[in-house]
Amino acid sequence: MIAAILSLTVLGAILGIALGIANKFLKVEGNPIVDELVDLMPGSNCGQCGYPGCVGAAEAIVAGTAPATCCPPGGKALVSAIAAKLGLTVDLSALGDDGPKIATVAEELCIGCCRCARVCPTDAILGGPKQIHNVFREACTGCEACIEKCPTEALVMKPVPVTLQHWVMPKPRLA
Template identity: 55%
Template structure:
């Protein structure tokens, strides 16, 4: 019994050490620009830009095959940061910036088809087959994938409710000159 445990322990140490050494020797080097661009992007891997994830989109950005304003969930702020990082001029007036939104499931329209569950990149939708679904607000990034796939239109995107961290004082309106 003790001999078997010692053999497994030595095997584990040897294989673990081998994996550690091989991860150092066979490490794939990525460009620092790609890593920085990936940090700027939202990281939801929603696919709205046409790429399977934010890492592939960051690679395409570094190669110059997509414009800096290609990320719909990122909006103007991400487009500005990407343009600043790449050192290019960008007109952000054409970029839609609707602010943060969260998906909401209308109970009377949801049929429980689970199409939205399967497509949500952040697993923010909870529910089961033939049951009403719900959305975990903290996990939802507002990528709109679930709303576009819903066959009954039960999912709508609503503006994120203001909290103490997101609330801002609106600018005062100038009085009309008499």
């Protein structure tokens, strides 16, 4: 009995240490640039880019198979951040980005079917059955996943409203 316990304990300890050492010296290195890009991205894995989630898109951008402009919810800000990180030159003017957008519910059209709330990757839509739904501005990433689920077209993408907290003094005109 004691011999069995001892032998298993020793075996466990030796294997544990061996695994620890292996993890340190034989680690499979992920691409650190991919991790950095994933940190920049919205992280809602909405799939609008056509890749499996934000990690997939980051890998494709690093590999050069996807353009830096492939993430619609990220917008111009994300493109310039990625371009700065990878040293790319991107023509932002061709992007046609008119600022970030978020989903809004037209209250007169919403029938309270809950279909949109179920697909929202960030739980930004609040609503119960037969109750008018609403979108939390701060939580919506603008991924548009909810738009096509709405049977009454009550959900539309609208530019983020400018409030006093978000207003930035415009850049002076060039001298």
